Amino acid sequence: NESHHNYLRITRILKSLGELGFEAFKVPLVRLFLEESLCHGTLPNMQHSVLEYYVY
Numbered sequence: 001n002e003s004h005h006n007y008l009r010i011t012r013i014l015k016s017l018g019e020l021g022f023e024a025f026k027v028p029l030v031r032l033f034l035e036e037s038l039c040h041g042t043l044p045n046m047q048h049s050v051l052e053y054y055v056y
Contacts, residue, residue: 007049007053007054010033013029014026014029014030017029030054033046033050033054034050034054034055037050038050038051
């Protein structure tokens with residue numbers, strides 16, 4: 001599944017940010033995805049998956 005693969009990429013980016021000393025950027029990045037997909041609707045294809053993959 002292509003979308004699942006993309007979320008794995010995002011997860012690797014988040015992990016890398018922490019390992020490279022950029023821990024402070026992880027929460028804002030996830031918050032951006034949540035806000036854009038759920039609040040603003042600018043990432044409509046991500047709405048369902050962002051809840052399942054990053055929230056629950």
